[in-house]
Amino acid sequence: MASQTAESAFAGPCNLLGKSPEELRAFLESLGEPAYRGAQIYHALYAERRFDFEGMTNLPAKLRERLARGAAIELPRIIRKHCSDDGTIRYVLALDAVAQDSAAKDSEKTSRSLTPATIETVFMPEENRQTICVSTQAGCAVDCHFCLTATLGLIRNLSAGEIIGQVLIALEENRAALKPQTNVVLMGQGEPLLNFEPVMAALRILLDPNGMAISPKHVTLSTSGIVPGIERLAKEKVRPKLAISLNASSNAQRDEIMPINRKYPIEALLEACRDYPLRPWEHLTFEYVLLGGFNDSPDDARRVVKLLANLRAKVNLIPWNPGDLPYAKPDPARIEAFRRILADKDVRAFVRYSRGQDVMAACGQLALMEIGAATSNLTQISQH
Numbered sequence: 001m002a003s004q005t006a007e008s009a010f011a012g013p014c015n016l017l018g019k020s021p022e023e024l025r026a027f028l029e030s031l032g033e034p035a036y037r038g039a040q041i042y043h044a045l046y047a048e049r050r051f052d053f054e055g056m057t058n059l060p061a062k063l064r065e066r067l068a069r070g071a072a073i074e075l076p077r078i079i080r081k082h083c084s085d086d087g088t089i090r091y092v093l094a095l096d097a098v099a100q101d102s103a104a105k106d107s108e109k110t111s112r113s114l115t116p117a118t119i120e121t122v123f124m125p126e127e128n129r130q131t132i133c134v135s136t137q138a139g140c141a142v143d144c145h146f147c148l149t150a151t152l153g154l155i156r157n158l159s160a161g162e163i164i165g166q167v168l169i170a171l172e173e174n175r176a177a178l179k180p181q182t183n184v185v186l187m188g189q190g191e192p193l194l195n196f197e198p199v200m201a202a203l204r205i206l207l208d209p210n211g212m213a214i215s216p217k218h219v220t221l222s223t224s225g226i227v228p229g230i231e232r233l234a235k236e237k238v239r240p241k242l243a244i245s246l247n248a249s250s251n252a253q254r255d256e257i258m259p260i261n262r263k264y265p266i267e268a269l270l271e272a273c274r275d276y277p278l279r280p281w282e283h284l285t286f287e288y289v290l291l292g293g294f295n296d297s298p299d300d301a302r303r304v305v306k307l308l309a310n311l312r313a314k315v316n317l318i319p320w321n322p323g324d325l326p327y328a329k330p331d332p333a334r335i336e337a338f339r340r341i342l343a344d345k346d347v348r349a350f351v352r353y354s355r356g357q358d359v360m361a362a363c364g365q366l367a368l369m370e371i372g373a374a375t376s377n378l379t380q381i382s383q384h
């Protein structure tokens with residue numbers, strides 16, 4: 001009977017990437033193996049980054065052979081790699097047509113979940129660390145007007161394995177030059193809080209000391225402001241840091257560039273932020289793209305100060321790079337004046353310039369070159 005269960009479990013290769021310790025234990029038990037073998041695979045896969053069973057020398061040879069026949073570790077495939085002058089590498093990855101894995105219980109199980117897709121992952125080396133920017137959906141349905149990904153619409157949600165696979169690939173590709181610290185930001189294609197369960201399943205592996213062991217201080221989830229998602233994240237035991245794309249100082253202004261604001265206006269968004277249980281070391285990050293002549297006036301800065309009063313927060317000011325959209329590059333003096341108004345009122349504010357712009361890796365640029373939309377004159381921006 002046990003061997004029948006094992007054979008049926010091996011009816012087709014089971015992709016182990018993205019599986020939790022519990023799922024791997026259950027899988028090994030279904031093969032008639034001791035559950036602790038699942039924990040050994042979990043460690044080999046995520047902590048040691050071993051992607052073939054042959055290399056998992058902590059397993060008996062017979063089990064390795066059996067796994068090689070009936071299971072798989074399927075990473076996204078690199079189909080192109082663009083290297084920027086500033087060291088940034090943009091990976092274009094192909095995702096095969098796959099069924100959602102079991103972690104994706106509440107994701108939208110439409111036929112779209114089976115669609116092959118192309119996504120991007122960006123690797124940004126710095127002096128003592130690397131930052132990896134991952135996608136959580138192929139395309140995005142949120143429709144921020146300054147974002148190239150928005151022009152794709154939602155193609156499909158990514159599974160936990162496809163999300164964690166991006167981090168593993170970026171680390172593996174740069175293994176020889178890795179710095180001691182790794183930051184992961186969920187700011188590539190997609191709105192993470194609209195693909196909640198797979199994103200959380202990937203985060204639990206990333207943040208697990210027995211998994212990829214990245215500190216929660218070094219992992220940031222950025223949202224366009226999906227209030228129910230923020231409230232749900234607040235209840236999670238394992239959480240990354242939270243960043244919110246604000247980009248406006250009033251509802252009228254935000255409605256114009258982020259239609260999601262009509263559903264979750266600034267007041268509701270900031271209430272969810274005020275209720276968010278920050279850990280002692282933690283603050284919220286508000287991303288604010290400075291669109292010249294649109295949201296970069298001193299009055300805007302003063303309104304932002306009022307909005308963020310009583311929040312433990314910092315603001316990243318991201319100057320817009322000009323393109324065909326009806327916004328201008330903000331004047332350097334206005335950028336500094338904006339920052340100073342915030343700082344004078346004790347709102348910590350930093351000016352951040354997007355990296356990798358020559359390879360379309362800057363915020364909001366992720367998506368289009370590979371699908372023929374690079375001819376669009378749209379250039380920059382946003383936060384996911």
Ligand code: SF4
Nearest residue numbers: 140144147150382384
């Ligand atoms: S900025 Fe983020 S949420 Fe908005 S459309 Fe782009 S990817 Fe989606």
